[in-house]
Amino acid sequence: MAQNNRMQYLATCAVSIATMTTSTAAFWSAPILPKFHNNETSISLTSNEISWVVAIMAPGMVTGSLVPSFVSDKFGRRVTLLTSAFPFIVGTVFVLCATEAWSLYIGRFLWGIGFGMITTVSSVYLSEIANKEIRGTLTAITRFMSSFGALLVLGIGSYVTYQVLSYFMIVLPICYFLACWRIPESPYYLLKEGKVDSARKALLRLSGSKNDKMVEEKLSLMRSDVRREMLRSSSVKELLTGKQYRKAVIMSAGLRFTQMFAGTLPIQQYIGRIIQQSNSGFQVSTALVIFGIVRFIVGIISPVIVDKMGRRPLLIYSYLGSFVMLTSVGIYFFFQKIVGIQEESSNPFRYIVFIGIVSSIVISGIGYDTLIFIIPSEIFPMNVRSVASTTLNVFTALLSFVAVKGYQPLEDWTGLYGVFWFYASMALSGAVFSHFFVLETKGKSLREIQIELQGNIYDDSDEDSKKVTTDDVKENTELKELT
Structure with a gap:
C-alpha cells in the first residue's frame, strides 16, 4: 500500500471489525438453530418461537438504521461507530443469560440495532475519508471482513456450544470499539x-x-x-422529491431491489434445506462450511477486482452470470419434480444445485452484492449522505423481510424451480437496469x-x-x- 494511504487503510481495518461483527450476528442462527431443534441448549423453544428469533433482527435493523440520522450528523461518524458497539454487547448479555424466548428476542433485536447503525454509517465514513483511487477497495475490504465473520460462525458454530459461540459474539464489539477509538473523524463532517x-x-x-x-x-x-x-436541505422529503437527487435515488433503490429479489439473502437463510431437497448427497454441515469458505475467498478477490473494472460493467456481467446459474438450478428442480429424479446415487446431475448456488454466490459476491454498498456511498452529496444511507438501510431491511418471509409461500405455490426462476428473472432485470440507469463512478471524485x-x-x-x-x-x- 502507498505510504500516504496508510491511515486510510488502518481506519478501514478498524471499521472492518465492526462489519465483521454484523455478519457474525446475521449468520449466528445458521449453526444455532439445529442446537435448538436437537435440545442441545438449556432453552426450550417451539418452532414458532425459533422463527421469531431468526426474524426479529429485521425490525432491529430498521430501528438501528434510523439512529445514525441523528447521531451521525450531530456527534460525528466516529462517535456513531463507537456507540453501535453497545447494542451488540448488551444484546449478547441477553442471549447468554437467556432462559426464555423473550430474552433471545431482546438480544437479537439489539443486534439488529447495532447492525443497522454500522451498515448505515460505515459506508458514509469510508467514502468521506478515502482517496478516489482506493475508495472502492476500502469499501470492498469491509465486505471481505464481513465474509470472514460469516466463515468463522459457519465454520466453528456447529462444533462449539451455544455458550462458547455467544462469548465470541461479545468479544468482537469490544475489539472494534477499541480499534475505532483511535480513528480520525471524517474531514467532511x-x-x-x-x-x-x-x-x-x-x-x-x-x-x-x-x-x-x-x-x-x-x-x-x-x-x-x-x-x-x-x-441545501437534508431531510428525507428533500431526498425523495429533490430533482437533483432523483438519479441517485433511482440507481440506489433499483440496485437494492434487484439484488434482494435475486435471492442472495433467502438462499443464504435456506441453503441447508435447499441442499437437502436437491438429493445431492451433501451433508448440511459440510455445505455450510463450504459456503462460508467460498464467501471468504470471494471477499479476498472482490477488493482486487472492484477497482480494476468499472462499476457498471461489473454490475451487468455479475447479474447476467447469476441469471445463468440460478436458471440452471431452477431447471434441475423442474426436471426433479416432472421427471422424478430422486435417487442421489443414480442421478448424474445431482451436483448441479450445489455448484449452481456456489457459483452464483461467487459471481454476485464479486459483483452486485459488493457494489450495491459502494455505489450509494459515492453518488449522494454531503448534505443528504447520512439521510440517504439511513433511508436505503430501512428500505433494504423491509425488502429483506419480504424476501425471506416470502420464500416459503413462493415455494409452496410454484415449487423450488419457480423460486429459482423468479430469482433468475430478477437477476436479469438487474442487468437491464444497470445497463440503462447506472452511472459509472470508478476513478471519479465525489x-x-x-x-x-x-x-x-x-x-x-x-x-x-x-x-x-x-x-x-x-x-x-x-x-x-x-x-
Missing part, C-alpha cells in the same frame, strides 16, 4: 460543523502527507463542496460524480455558493452558521 482546524488535522493524518500546500488545496476544495452542499449526476442543477448551486465568500465567513464557524 468536521467542515460541516465549522471545525476547520480539526478538519485540517484529520486530513493531514489521513493523507500522510507533509506537503502543506497540497493538503491546503484539498481542504479548500472540500470546504467549497461542503459549503455548496450544506446550502465532486465529478455530482456534476455528472446533477448537470445544470449542480452548476446552479455552484453559482449560489459563490454568494457565500470566504470574507463573509470566519474560520471555524463558517459552515456551522450555514447549517
Whole structure:
C-alpha cells in the first residue's frame, strides 16, 4: 500500500471489525438453530418461537438504521461507530443469560440495532475519508471482513456450544470499539460543523502527507463542496422529491431491489434445506462450511477486482452470470419434480444445485452484492449522505423481510424451480437496469460524480455558493452558521 494511504487503510481495518461483527450476528442462527431443534441448549423453544428469533433482527435493523440520522450528523461518524458497539454487547448479555424466548428476542433485536447503525454509517465514513483511487477497495475490504465473520460462525458454530459461540459474539464489539477509538473523524463532517482546524488535522493524518500546500488545496476544495452542499436541505422529503437527487435515488433503490429479489439473502437463510431437497448427497454441515469458505475467498478477490473494472460493467456481467446459474438450478428442480429424479446415487446431475448456488454466490459476491454498498456511498452529496444511507438501510431491511418471509409461500405455490426462476428473472432485470440507469463512478471524485449526476442543477448551486465568500465567513464557524 502507498505510504500516504496508510491511515486510510488502518481506519478501514478498524471499521472492518465492526462489519465483521454484523455478519457474525446475521449468520449466528445458521449453526444455532439445529442446537435448538436437537435440545442441545438449556432453552426450550417451539418452532414458532425459533422463527421469531431468526426474524426479529429485521425490525432491529430498521430501528438501528434510523439512529445514525441523528447521531451521525450531530456527534460525528466516529462517535456513531463507537456507540453501535453497545447494542451488540448488551444484546449478547441477553442471549447468554437467556432462559426464555423473550430474552433471545431482546438480544437479537439489539443486534439488529447495532447492525443497522454500522451498515448505515460505515459506508458514509469510508467514502468521506478515502482517496478516489482506493475508495472502492476500502469499501470492498469491509465486505471481505464481513465474509470472514460469516466463515468463522459457519465454520466453528456447529462444533462449539451455544455458550462458547455467544462469548465470541461479545468479544468482537469490544475489539472494534477499541480499534475505532483511535480513528480520525471524517474531514467532511468536521467542515460541516465549522471545525476547520480539526478538519485540517484529520486530513493531514489521513493523507500522510507533509506537503502543506497540497493538503491546503484539498481542504479548500472540500470546504467549497461542503459549503455548496450544506446550502441545501437534508431531510428525507428533500431526498425523495429533490430533482437533483432523483438519479441517485433511482440507481440506489433499483440496485437494492434487484439484488434482494435475486435471492442472495433467502438462499443464504435456506441453503441447508435447499441442499437437502436437491438429493445431492451433501451433508448440511459440510455445505455450510463450504459456503462460508467460498464467501471468504470471494471477499479476498472482490477488493482486487472492484477497482480494476468499472462499476457498471461489473454490475451487468455479475447479474447476467447469476441469471445463468440460478436458471440452471431452477431447471434441475423442474426436471426433479416432472421427471422424478430422486435417487442421489443414480442421478448424474445431482451436483448441479450445489455448484449452481456456489457459483452464483461467487459471481454476485464479486459483483452486485459488493457494489450495491459502494455505489450509494459515492453518488449522494454531503448534505443528504447520512439521510440517504439511513433511508436505503430501512428500505433494504423491509425488502429483506419480504424476501425471506416470502420464500416459503413462493415455494409452496410454484415449487423450488419457480423460486429459482423468479430469482433468475430478477437477476436479469438487474442487468437491464444497470445497463440503462447506472452511472459509472470508478476513478471519479465525489465532486465529478455530482456534476455528472446533477448537470445544470449542480452548476446552479455552484453559482449560489459563490454568494457565500470566504470574507463573509470566519474560520471555524463558517459552515456551522450555514447549517
